Amino acid sequence: MSEAAIQAITMPKWGLAMEEGKVSAWMAEEGAAIAGGEEILEIETTKITNVFESPVAGVLRRRVVVEGETVPVGALIGVAAGAEIPDADIEAFITDFQANFVVEASDAAAAPEAETITVAGRQLSHLRMGPEDGPPVVLVHGFGGDLNGWLFNQPVLAEDHSVYALDLPGHGRAEKNVAGLDVAGLAALLADYMEAVGIGAAHLVGHSLGGAVTLKLAIDQPARVSRLTLLSPAGLGEELNVAYVKGFAGAEGRKEIKSLLQQLFADPQLVSRDMINEVQKYKRLDGVTAALNALADAVFPGGRQGLVMRDQLATLAMPVQAIWGRDDAIVPPAHGEGLPDNVTLHWLERTGHMPHMEAAGDVNRLIAG
Amino acid sequence: MPKKSFRQAINEALAMEMRRDPTVILMGEDVAGGMGAAGEDDAWGGPLGVTKGLMPEFGRDRILDTPISESAFIGAAAGAAATGLRPVAELMFVDFLGVCLDQIYNQAGKFRYMFGGKAVTPLVIRTMYGAGFRAASQHSQCLYPVFTHMPGLKVVIPSSAYEAKGLLIQAIRDDDPVIFFEHKVMYDDEEEVPDEAYTIPFGEANLTREGDDVTIVAIGRMVQFANQVADKLEGAGIGCTVVDPRTTSPLDEETIIECVEETGRLVIVDEASPRCNVATDISALVSERAFSALKAPIRMVTPPHTPVPFAAELEDLYIPSPERIEEAVRSVMGAQA
Numbered sequence: 001m002s003e004a005a006i007q008a009i010t011m012p013k014w015g016l017a018m019e020e021g022k023v024s025a026w027m028a029e030e031g032a033a034i035a036g037g038e039e040i041l042e043i044e045t046t047k048i049t050n051v052f053e054s055p056v057a058g059v060l061r062r063r064v065v066v067e068g069e070t071v072p073v074g075a076l077i078g079v080a081a082g083a084e085i086p087d088a089d090i091e092a093f094i095t096d097f098q099a100n101f102v103v104e105a106s107d108a109a110a111a112p113e114a115e116t117i118t119v120a121g122r123q124l125s126h127l128r129m130g131p132e133d134g135p136p137v138v139l140v141h142g143f144g145g146d147l148n149g150w151l152f153n154q155p156v157l158a159e160d161h162s163v164y165a166l167d168l169p170g171h172g173r174a175e176k177n178v179a180g181l182d183v184a185g186l187a188a189l190l191a192d193y194m195e196a197v198g199i200g201a202a203h204l205v206g207h208s209l210g211g212a213v214t215l216k217l218a219i220d221q222p223a224r225v226s227r228l229t230l231l232s233p234a235g236l237g238e239e240l241n242v243a244y245v246k247g248f249a250g251a252e253g254r255k256e257i258k259s260l261l262q263q264l265f266a267d268p269q270l271v272s273r274d275m276i277n278e279v280q281k282y283k284r285l286d287g288v289t290a291a292l293n294a295l296a297d298a299v300f301p302g303g304r305q306g307l308v309m310r311d312q313l314a315t316l317a318m319p320v321q322a323i324w325g326r327d328d329a330i331v332p333p334a335h336g337e338g339l340p341d342n343v344t345l346h347w348l349e350r351t352g353h354m355p356h357m358e359a360a361g362d363v364n365r366l367i368a369g
Numbered sequence: 370m371p372k373k374s375f376r377q378a379i380n381e382a383l384a385m386e387m388r389r390d391p392t393v394i395l396m397g398e399d400v401a402g403g404m405g406a407a408g409e410d411d412a413w414g415g416p417l418g419v420t421k422g423l424m425p426e427f428g429r430d431r432i433l434d435t436p437i438s439e440s441a442f443i444g445a446a447a448g449a450a451a452t453g454l455r456p457v458a459e460l461m462f463v464d465f466l467g468v469c470l471d472q473i474y475n476q477a478g479k480f481r482y483m484f485g486g487k488a489v490t491p492l493v494i495r496t497m498y499g500a501g502f503r504a505a506s507q508h509s510q511c512l513y514p515v516f517t518h519m520p521g522l523k524v525v526i527p528s529s530a531y532e533a534k535g536l537l538i539q540a541i542r543d544d545d546p547v548i549f550f551e552h553k554v555m556y557d558d559e560e561e562v563p564d565e566a567y568t569i570p571f572g573e574a575n576l577t578r579e580g581d582d583v584t585i586v587a588i589g590r591m592v593q594f595a596n597q598v599a600d601k602l603e604g605a606g607i608g609c610t611v612v613d614p615r616t617t618s619p620l621d622e623e624t625i626i627e628c629v630e631e632t633g634r635l636v637i638v639d640e641a642s643p644r645c646n647v648a649t650d651i652s653a654l655v656s657e658r659a660f661s662a663l664k665a666p667i668r669m670v671t672p673p674h675t676p677v678p679f680a681a682e683l684e685d686l687y688i689p690s691p692e693r694i695e696e697a698v699r700s701v702m703g704a705q706a
Contacts, residue, residue: 176565254573273576273579284567284568284569285565285566286566286567
């Protein structure tokens with residue numbers, strides 16, 4: 001092995017707002033062989049705790065950061081190298097890295113920011129990451145979500161894709177007027193958005209209500225969709241947890257929001273203070289409660305899903321996969337049973353309604369694969 | 370999200386509500402500046418520039434520079450509120466309440482009750498408070514306990530720029546008289562503040578930190594100090610919950626009680642003079658309703674019972690400091706055994 005075989009493992013940046021992360025647990029011992037993609041760390045951000053998969057393969061030679069320590073994004077947390085590399089070289093590598101690190105930290109301010117964009121007379125917000133000429137991927141959030149919900153996915157997929165995430169009307173930084181929008185209307189708006197940013201066809205990834213929206217677009221305008229990934233999607237059956245939808249639309253207090261958010265995850269401990277705060281800040285914006293109620297009435301009339309497209313799945317010519325958490329408490333996992341053969345279904349164990357957050361590594365691999 | 374100062378957040382809240390509702394007006398000394406003088410219009414925008422830019426947008430009919438007579442213009446604002454406008458009056462320094470208190474507590478605060486609920490008084494009085502500005506004892510006090518004491522008034526003390534914008538919009542839309550306190554050394558403090566309008570409800574405390582060992586209730590600027598202490602002590606293995614009540618009237622008693630029941634220890638930080646301040650009020654509340662949860666005596670961190678000194682060294686000593694808060698937190702931890 002050459003000198004280049006000494007590889008840095010650094011604090012990842014999960015989402016725009018992440019500036020630092022806490023190593024809450026090491027899952028690999030010093031001296032152990034680690035494979036690329038192996039879960040080696042648990043990292044706690046202000047938003048959520050997640051496992052960190054090693055970007056490199058080799059022997060974990062040093063844990064530079066101890067459990068419980070918080071370091072900025074980009075900081076050295078561990079070093080991997082071949083077993084034959086002398087300790088002195090590892091030490092020199094660490095000293096070198098630490099000496100140069102300050103420069104990198106100052107670049108953090110140049111992180112990409114979401115921008116507003118007007119599409120079909122509506123003001124939306126969106127963020128693009130990754131190489132401009134990479135294959136396009138469009139991420140579409142669900143009811144009450146926003147583009148920041150892709151914090152564990154967008155930066156990873158952006159390594160070799162041009163990844164777009166947008167805020168639908170009523171959500172995030174988009175306008176709060178949702179008049180006239182239902183699943184079909186949102187699908188048409190999504191097509192207009194793709195037109196506006198100059199994407200012909202893309203791999204569409206839709207979560208929950210966003211799943212129904214991307215599926216509707218794949219049915220109505222198949223030329224827009226090269227591939228379809230549905231995460232815990234709506235649109236495949238009438239039932240859903242309407243108490244959650246109504247509760248979320250009406251919730252104001254912190255405790256109420258916390259208990260609702262906990263329903264989204266198999267592990268309710270994942271709901272952090274900051275996650276609750278961000279939802280609370282969103283819900284305080286003028287027009288949000290009215291928008292969520294109006295949208296809920298339009299897409300879930302009478303507490304049922306208004307548009308069920310199950311029978312049309314088999315007619316889709318592009319590759320289609322569905323990813324579902326076994327413990328999804330919002331859209332019944334039963335809707336994933338008995339799908340036609342052209343749909344590849346992936347079940348994720350110990351995962352709730354937010355597979356892209358709770359099992360980000362698996363979901364990223366399935367989207368990229 | 371864009372970063373904005375406490376000053377910008379307040380200016381933005383005023384501008385947005387004036388655009389949304391034509392009945393919102395501003396009045397106060399030099400809120401525009403230059404009226405009736407040879408000076409330039411909008412020369413001041415208030416003594417610290419908080420209302421700068423509003424007069425050019427909304428005009429002299431809605432941005433009213435008043436004579437230096439608080440009793441007259443605060444009374445006029447109360448009357449205007451009772452007859453259908455939503456005035457935001459600026460009492461430049463809260464220390465001047467002595468010359469307009471009757472208009473506030475005996476008039477504005479009582480209209481709803483004396484007229485059988487038929488009259489509402491959607492009046493906001495914005496006012497500067499607090500020490501640390503080298504402005505001496507007549508311009509440095511924290512008089513929110515006085516207003517908290519008086520029924521019929523709502524009392525809001527924002528602890529940051531984000532809080533200020535949401536609480537001020539809520540105050541302007543509220544149908545009762547609201548006294549809105551702005552700490553004068555916080556105007557340049559920045560944080561992320563949404564461009565959109567949003568409201569933060571009154572009577573809902575904010576937990577700015579969460580920990581298992583000690584509850585720190587802090588008011589206004591003191592929330593920042595409490596956060597600093599909580600962050601420092603987390604590294605030392607002491608977990609602090611910091612409660613920002615946001616409003617002292619109404620007061621979110623439930624959240625305070627719940628936090629004390631979880632941690633068993635309470636430190637209250639209040640920049641107001643120690644007799645009959647918010648700290649003593651919260652201490653009494655917890656003593657009455659959560660006494661059995663306490664593992665240590667309640668500690669209050671306040672200034673001494675003196676006017677705010679003008680000598681810079683003494684003024685710095687007067688204001689509750691992070692060091693004194695830390696000492697209080699450590700002392701209630703030590704009392705555990």
